[in-house]
Amino acid sequence: MPLSVYERAEFLKNSGWSGVSGEPIGEDWSQRKYFRIKKGAKSAILVHSVPDYDPKAVAGHKLGDFIDIGKFLSSLSVSVPEIYATDLNHGMMLIEDFGDRDFIELVSDKNKQRQADAYRLATQCLMHLYKTGASIPIDITDYSLSHIHKGRQRVVDWYVPAVLKSKNPDSLLKDYLALWDKIEIGLPPVEKRFLHGDFHPGNLMYLPDRVGYHQVGLIDFQGGMVGPAPYDLVNLLEDARRDVPEAIKQDCLNQFVAVLSAEERESFLAWYPVLAAQFHFRVIGQAIKLALRSDITRLMGLMPVLSRHIQKDLKNPLLAPMRQWFDDLGVSFDPDIKIDLNEIRTFIRSDAF
Numbered sequence: 001m002p003l004s005v006y007e008r009a010e011f012l013k014n015s016g017w018s019g020v021s022g023e024p025i026g027e028d029w030s031q032r033k034y035f036r037i038k039k040g041a042k043s044a045i046l047v048h049s050v051p052d053y054d055p056k057a058v059a060g061h062k063l064g065d066f067i068d069i070g071k072f073l074s075s076l077s078v079s080v081p082e083i084y085a086t087d088l089n090h091g092m093m094l095i096e097d098f099g100d101r102d103f104i105e106l107v108s109d110k111n112k113q114r115q116a117d118a119y120r121l122a123t124q125c126l127m128h129l130y131k132t133g134a135s136i137p138i139d140i141t142d143y144s145l146s147h148i149h150k151g152r153q154r155v156v157d158w159y160v161p162a163v164l165k166s167k168n169p170d171s172l173l174k175d176y177l178a179l180w181d182k183i184e185i186g187l188p189p190v191e192k193r194f195l196h197g198d199f200h201p202g203n204l205m206y207l208p209d210r211v212g213y214h215q216v217g218l219i220d221f222q223g224g225m226v227g228p229a230p231y232d233l234v235n236l237l238e239d240a241r242r243d244v245p246e247a248i249k250q251d252c253l254n255q256f257v258a259v260l261s262a263e264e265r266e267s268f269l270a271w272y273p274v275l276a277a278q279f280h281f282r283v284i285g286q287a288i289k290l291a292l293r294s295d296i297t298r299l300m301g302l303m304p305v306l307s308r309h310i311q312k313d314l315k316n317p318l319l320a321p322m323r324q325w326f327d328d329l330g331v332s333f334d335p336d337i338k339i340d341l342n343e344i345r346t347f348i349r350s351d352a353f
Contacts, residue, residue, distance in 0.1 A: 004090075011090065023037075033048045034047055037094075046093075051091040062222060069221050069222060072136065079218060080217070103201035119248050121215060123252040125213040126236070130229055142226055154285025156168065159288060161349070163339075192228060200236060200239055233272070237249045274319070277322065286299065291341050
């Protein structure tokens with residue numbers, strides 16, 4: 001059932017914003033819609049989604065999660081939107097307007113120093129979350145049980161059959177996941193922290209009137225979870241959408257681990273490339289899945305970037321067994337590979353995730 005314009009008008013009237021109309025903003029793969037509303041000099045963001053009780057409201061997309069995690073992050077002195085009003089029965093919230101300057105604008109600046117400063121600022125925010133986010137008093141998903149962690153199999157479910165042009169045998173996914181288990185067993189225990197889960201420039205708003213890491217305004221954190229500490233920094237620096245300059249990546253990584261104990265540093269640096277590879281494996285498969293299942297093809301344009309990321313990931317000595325596994329399969333991550341979506345449909349298994 002479409003989200004009701006009438007319900008939005010009633011909610012705004014009951015919240016003291018009667019007579020205003022909302023301008024649609026942003027783009028979201030879920031059923032959430034966003035509107036910037038203005039009344040005189042004031043502005044706010046209206047979020048309209050399916051109610052949390054609706055079967056379509058899955059974990060990681062519920063407004064109640066946004067509220068609970070937002071309160072937690074606010075208690076850690078992190079910049080998150082203030083919530084002005086809610087009507088969860090109708091799937092609506094009215095929240096603070098952080099403006100329209102996200103970090104995409106900053107990291108896309110042709111001035112390399114401004115790019116570097118933006119990444120350092122975002123890294124400082126993550127360093128603060130690492131320092132303060134070890135104890136989490138709310139019930140949130142564990143990364144190991146999340147769709148994000150399970151999504152590492154998408155490279156096998158979607159990319160492998162697309163490249164080999166044949167359906168995967170029954171044992172292939174099991175062999176792949178067993179190899180990951182073997183790699184991870186050899187790593188030091190990983191520190192766990194609060195994870196935003198989707199920490200990339202499009203979900204970071206620039207708040208220049210604030211100071212230090214408070215200039216990083218977090219949005220879209222309703223899918224937050226507890227999990228391996230390097231994951232959010234991986235999302236930021238190993239961005240599936242762009243090639244972050246190596247000098248910036250190394251500078252930010254060095255900045256982060258410099259404040260860790262020797263034991264924490266060893267764990268962080270060991271898990272970082274593993275999580276990077278799993279992240280890129282998830283997204284390269286997800287690009288194909290979205291194109292075939294939902295006719296959302298824009299991620300297919302990221303295939304060359306993702307392929308370059310994966311080529312670099314697999315050069316890490318820790319991932320030598322994984323590189324050999326793909327080599328033995330005859331699967332290449334050549335950025336020039338062309339995938340014909342119509343041709344590969346019949347090669348995807350029905351149980352692909």
